[in-house]
Amino acid sequence: MxxxxxxxxxxxxxxxxxxxxxxxxxxxxxxxxxxxxxxxxxxxADGGDGTVAALAGAGFDLVPVEVSGPTLEPVAAHYAVRGDLAVVELADTCGLLRLPGGRLAPLTASSRGLGEAVLAAVDGGARTVVIGLGGSASNDGGAGMLRALGARLLDAAGSELPEGGGPLGSLAEIDLSGLDPRLQETEIVVACDVDNPLLGPRGAVATFSAQKGAGHADQELLEAALATYAATVAAATGRDHAEIVDAPGAGAAGGVGFAALAVLGGRVERGVELLLGLVxxxxxxxxxxxxxxxxxxxxxxxxxxxxxxxxxxxxxxxxxxxxxxxxxxxxxxxxxxxxxxxxxxxxxxxxxxxxxxxxxxxxxxxxxxxxxx
Known part of the structure; x- marks a missing residue:
């Protein structure tokens, strides 16, 4: 029958x-x-590419937003909103699909556009922001995202670092005093289906950077740069270094998970289960x-x-x-x-x-x- x-x-x-x-x-x-x-x-969807589009028609509205792509060119993206809940998608803002001509940029690609989308969602009244990770082009530990939200990354001379993961090796100070204060009252949920730490043999660089174009020399540089970044973040936040570096999901999306957890106070949920619940x-x-x-x-x-x-x-x-x-x-x-x-x-x-x-x-x-x- x-x-x-x-x-x-x-x-x-x-x-x-x-x-x-x-x-x-x-x-x-x-x-x-x-x-x-x-x-x-x-x-x-599972939090990666196509997540925001999948939510259209499931009681969510799509909101257009112009953000910085992975190499800082403007891109037209969307986030999904239902009531005071917003869902932003890394892949749609500054992921691999947004690289001009598909040209990989492992040392210089930035997650800034994701932070700009989060900020737009908060501006729109979101009290809970779900960040879908996956399909990232960057290896910047979420530094670009934090910058878009008000953080400053400085070298030993007090100058702002260039965007990307490569320059993080010159990081001397991260100033979080300018972070948007509304973030303290915003629940950040990371939709993520990997449990990789930030550093080490299962970390962001060792596991994911090759698909973003990083060769062996690039990987050595990026691993050292993220280690410097992690130590600086631990000092700035007062968080336990090992705890934030080894947190499951910290290595997701080139380390964006690390920034969301260690600095924004977010929590990780399995992307598939979270998205199935939302629809x-x-x-x-x-x-x-x-x-x-x-x-x-x-x-x-x-x-x-x-x-x-x-x-x-x-x-x-x-x-x-x-x-x-x-x-x-x-x-x-x-x-x-x-x-x-x-x-x-x-x-x-x-x-x-x-x-x-x-x-x-x-x-x-x-x-x-x-x-x-």
Missing amino acids: PARRVVVACDKFKGSLTAREVDEAVAAGILAANPEAEVRIVPI GFAEALAGADLVVTGEGSFDHQTLSGKAPMGVLQAARKANIRAVVVCGRTTLSPAEAEQAGAAQVRALTDLEPDPERCMTNAAELLSQLGGELG
């Missing part, structure tokens, strides 16, 4: 479709095959016969805590059958079943050419949806 009530909750297909576009394509296929079905669309996913599941989730690549990285894994876990908890649609999968049927997927359907099942899968993703997803309907 065809499923009567279906919840479609997919993440984006990177480089092809947004989360909402994926959901709409699958839903169209289900309804074409079974017009009597009740289909509810719930776009999802009311548990309520959406009530009475459902089937859950459809997925993303571009359903692989071992998905299993480590990405958005579709959160959906599968929620469906299993509610005892609802769940299936996965994806561009491609590298998981065995046993691994998929263990993750909670009763079935996995990939676009490559219908179209072996990966390029055509990307180009015709919506049409192929509708076809898969029709088979599920």
Whole structure:
């Protein structure tokens, strides 16, 4: 008997479709095959790229804001707001996707734009700001974000340091007296799915800087620079050095997690669980016969805590059958079943050419949806 009530909750297909576009394509296929079905669309994200867009339509309004990109060029971004809760997304403000021409800048890229978005949200009346980390271009320990919020980073001569992670090696003092006082009354929540510390073999530089263009020499410079920065922040805040450096999530997004936790007094929450809560996913599941989730690549990285894994876990908890649609999968049927997927359907099942899968993703997803309907 065809499923009567279906919840479609997919993440984006990177480089092809947004989360909402994926959901709409699958839903169209289900309804074409079974017009009597009740289909509810719930776009999802995990705090990274696409988070703010996924919240549109879940009771959140999108607010346009112009901020500094990772190399300080102006970019048009958005944050999401519902009541006095705002969600800002690093990827949309100063992430890798915002690098002009895609040119990596591991030593000079800045998180300033994220701080500008936080400030805009506070200006708009936000009392709680959720910061979605992921897709960052910078290795600056969140220094750029703090500067946008009023901090000053000075060298031994009392001059302002240039932006980026590289110059932090010359940091002698961080002046926090100019931080916007409203931040003391603002709850800062970091949506993050990694538990890396700031420094060391599992730290921000060792784990994430290579994908931002840092070679071996750059990594040595950045590790030393962040160590100087961390010691200076500890002295300025009076916080225990080891506690703030080793805090789970401090190494997220090139160390932005460190600044949010150590200076802004934020707390870390798992991105997937937090975002599913914000979109009311548990309520959406009530009475459902089937859950459809997925993303571009359903692989071992998905299993480590990405958005579709959160959906599968929620469906299993509610005892609802769940299936996965994806561009491609590298998981065995046993691994998929263990993750909670009763079935996995990939676009490559219908179209072996990966390029055509990307180009015709919506049409192929509708076809898969029709088979599920």
